[in-house]
């Protein structure tokens with residue numbers, strides 16, 4: 001066997017000899033460190049690529065699905081509104097008939113109406129129909145919300161205007177919109193730094209902030225929690241960045257879930273409460289801005305999402 005060949009072994013020993021000096025060992029260790037760093041970079045890049053690839057393919061799928069569903073759900077929603085109005089009129093009419101029925105109580109028509117009323121359980125129907133309508137309305141609204149998320153996610157019809165925007169103003173208006181969701185669950189603390197205007201797609205950045213705020217609210221399981229919004233700036237000149245943090249003291253994210261939170265359709269929420277699209281949508285938006293979105297979380301303690309955006313937008317061919 002080659003390994004037991006003494007000649008070979010001695011040749012190997014000889015050929016390795018130059019490496020064993022302290023200088024060479026040092027060189028080797030250094031090279032090894034470099035390799036480790038490169039390897040880590042490579043693996044991070046690969047993760048990003050996988051994420052972009054997933055986003056791209058799911059985006060195409062989402063665009064198709066959203067387009068197909070958007071139209072029918074639009075007229076179902078609109079017809080539903082009309083139907084609700086018609087029902088109000090029908091109920092008014094029914095009450096008038098019931099009033100008139102009293103005057104027919106001893107006639108054959110009166111008896112027939114009474115029998116029919118009992119047969120179809122009219123009183124129960126009158127009670128149940130509004131409940132069914134309400135539930136259906138909620139269902140339709142939910143589907144519309146999903147379709148709209150999907151459309152945003154696939155950027156169908158999104159405005160592509162890059163403008164200089166004041167992010168604090170965006171945060172304030174977003175807070176106003178979601179205030180209804182937040183106010184019963186959390187206090188909001190704002191720790192705003194001195195930040196410049198940012199060249200961005202403001203409605204999309206607002207969407208990201210909204211997703212983070214709603215997630216933070218959902219994460220608060222205690223009686224009441226706190227959501228802290230911080231902003232600040234780093235870097236100089238061309239590499240100047242603005243960051244926004246949304247931190248909550250809610251349930252936190254389990255270790256095994258943290259790498260999945262940006263995946264499309266990953267959700268730990270019950271059906272109806274979560275679509276699993278919020279963060280993947282946000283990831284796509286921040287990526288389009290050449291920014292980063294990071295998360296750190298301590299299960300049971302809370303979670304902090306941080307978005308960093310370059311102040312000036314440099315369009316790249318890939319984005320166009």
Ligand SMILES: Nc1ncnc2c1ncn2[C@@H]1O[C@H](COP(=O)(O)OP(=O)(O)O)[C@@H](O)[C@H]1O
Nearest residue numbers: 215216219252261267268274275276278279303
């Ligand atoms: N602030 C947060 N605290 C705890 N878990 C979070 C937080 N934000 C996101 N998550 C986790 O990430 C998952 C994905 O979030 P998201 O993409 O917004 O989808 P959804 O909110 O519809 O579930 C959530 O279901 C939840 O498990």
Ligand SMILES: [Mg+2]
Nearest residue numbers: 211215278279
């Ligand atoms: Mg969400």
